Amino acid sequence: MLPLIRINIRLAIRSLNRNRLRTFLTMLGIIIGVAAVLTMVALGTGAKGSVEGEVKSAGTNLVFVRSGNYTRGGESVGIAAGLGSATTLSAEDAKAIEAKVDGVSAISPGITVRTSVVSGASRAFAQVEGVGTGYAKAYMWNVRPGRMLDDGADEAVIGRTLADNLFGKGFNPVGKPITLRDATYTIVGVTSDASDDHNEMLFVPWRNLQAAQTVPHLDYIVIAAEQAGKASAIADAAKTLLRERHHLTSAGADQGYISQQGGGAGRPDDFTVETQAAKALTQGLYTPAAAFALANLPKLDEVTLSEMTDTLDRASDTMTALLASIAGVSLIVGGIGIMNIMLVSVTERTREIGLRVATGARSSDVALQFMIEAITLSVMGGAIGLILGLISSWLIGWALHWPASVPVAAMVLAIGIAALVGLVFGIYPARRAALLDPIDALRTE
Numbered sequence: 001m002l003p004l005i006r007i008n009i010r011l012a013i014r015s016l017n018r019n020r021l022r023t024f025l026t027m028l029g030i031i032i033g034v035a036a037v038l039t040m041v042a043l044g045t046g047a048k049g050s051v052e053g054e055v056k057s058a059g060t061n062l063v064f065v066r067s068g069n070y071t072r073g074g075e076s077v078g079i080a081a082g083l084g085s086a087t088t089l090s091a092e093d094a095k096a097i098e099a100k101v102d103g104v105s106a107i108s109p110g111i112t113v114r115t116s117v118v119s120g121a122s123r124a125f126a127q128v129e130g131v132g133t134g135y136a137k138a139y140m141w142n143v144r145p146g147r148m149l150d151d152g153a154d155e156a157v158i159g160r161t162l163a164d165n166l167f168g169k170g171f172n173p174v175g176k177p178i179t180l181r182d183a184t185y186t187i188v189g190v191t192s193d194a195s196d197d198h199n200e201m202l203f204v205p206w207r208n209l210q211a212a213q214t215v216p217h218l219d220y221i222v223i224a225a226e227q228a229g230k231a232s233a234i235a236d237a238a239k240t241l242l243r244e245r246h247h248l249t250s251a252g253a254d255q256g257y258i259s260q261q262g263g264g265a266g267r268p269d270d271f272t273v274e275t276q277a278a279k280a281l282t283q284g285l286y287t288p289a290a291a292f293a294l295a296n297l298p299k300l301d302e303v304t305l306s307e308m309t310d311t312l313d314r315a316s317d318t319m320t321a322l323l324a325s326i327a328g329v330s331l332i333v334g335g336i337g338i339m340n341i342m343l344v345s346v347t348e349r350t351r352e353i354g355l356r357v358a359t360g361a362r363s364s365d366v367a368l369q370f371m372i373e374a375i376t377l378s379v380m381g382g383a384i385g386l387i388l389g390l391i392s393s394w395l396i397g398w399a400l401h402w403p404a405s406v407p408v409a410a411m412v413l414a415i416g417i418a419a420l421v422g423l424v425f426g427i428y429p430a431r432r433a434a435l436l437d438p439i440d441a442l443r444t445e
Contacts, residue, residue: 005372012373015345016380023377026341029334030381030421031388034414037327038389038406039396046397046404061105062138062276063223063235065089065097065242069269086270087217088246091206094132094221096245101237106224108135109206113213117202119178122166128180128202130209131222138224139193146174146189152207156185159199160192178202183212231275239273246270331417334381335425342374342429346436353436367434374426375419382418386411 016023067089091109098107111130116123135141136148136157149155156178158166167173173187185204193199206218223238225231248269346353353366390406397404 005368008369008372009376011369012376015349015373016377022341026337027377027381027384029337030331030378030418031334031385033327033330033334034382034385034418035389035392036330038386038410038414039392040326041410042389042393042404042406043396043402045407046400046402061225061227061231063225063231063238064272064274064276065093065221065223065238066272066274067217067219067270069272087215088270089218089221090216091218093242093245094218096241097221097223097238100241101223101234103226103230103234104223105226106134106137108132108138108222109218110135110220110222111206111209111213111215112219113209115180117162117166117178117180119166119173119176124162124165126162126200126202127197128204128209130206131203132206134224135203135222136191138222139198141191141193143189143191145172146187149188149203149205151205153205154183154185154208155188155205157189157191157203158187159201159203160190161199162202163187163190180204181212183208235273235275239269242271242273243269327417331421335378335421338374338377338422339425339429341377342370342426343432345373346370346429346433349433350436353433357436363434366436367430370430370433371423371426374429375422378418378422378426379415382415385418386414389414 068086094107094109098104108131110132112127113130114125114127117126117128129135133148133151136143141148143157146157149157158173158178163171163173166178167176173190176187177184178187179185180202185208191198191203210216210218223234225234246269356366356369357363390411393404393406396402
């Protein structure tokens, strides 16, 4: 049986090679179908990968550590006032959190000052933030034009709104000097953050601003979690670590919102730790209302991540169903083209079929010949479509900056489906050829 199949494959290739243009046009449906399906699979995986990355780090992934622990109105619900003007938060604290707390993707020390900034004849009163290089990553900045500032250099990144106020709307300030108090910085980038506050700020390296302010401490530390659902765990770990570093006693790691704000047993904290989700939930609320809300939703970031993941799964299922329907239609159209051309081939080669039967070939041999020819035609088209699909997937992924990829299983499945299409749509033409009467076939001119 195997030698007969090899002979029929050679006969199929020879037959298909007789009319190359017709063969190519017949394969075109399969080529386009397979290439389109692989491209869409790559785009689907790329889009899902991109969205998954955004979901893991978007929305509620930040943890804020601030110096001092004064909580307005906290005494009414048992929250200790703490040390409102504490100066104990340091750069070493930020390094310790980065080194010892798991799940941190970016961290930045921070110092804040409001002052006049001057560039040429223009002057504005703005908030200046001294930040580290991890600040842009934490907030997922898109610094255009320019780049993020280098830690310790006399460089600055300016918010788009502040740049418009100083230089004129739409002006590119990259390379321009800007002075605050006695220090001059060179603007190296412009940020158009989703946060309106950032658009009105000037950002400089925290070491430079710390030296200019002649203060040894930090005002805050921004921590970005690798996954939004881990923000609460990181906040708890950072709180425990900072209490140890600041020599504060604690009766336990998890005591609820009210007791945590007070530091548990012993001395109150000289810092506050708050997740982005908690900050958003309590925005504008007076302390008793905020305490009640957080006490009832202690792991809000985990709830948010779960909702985003469910949404992503539903979108992925919808995309998969869409791709499957498009793939089915494309391959059915290609299969109809193969069946049509094979029927034409049977008609054109009627005398050849008669000669084969007259010289001893069985009807099953004739049917096998045309089946193998249809499968060969389909598999060749699938292979070409596979190559084109991989090329187009790479090009589109490169253009969109997506992690577009085609799984090996999808490539094998594409070739397998192409062969199946040839088999299914080659059955009828093969049967027509096998049922031809040899006498009538030999009479055909």
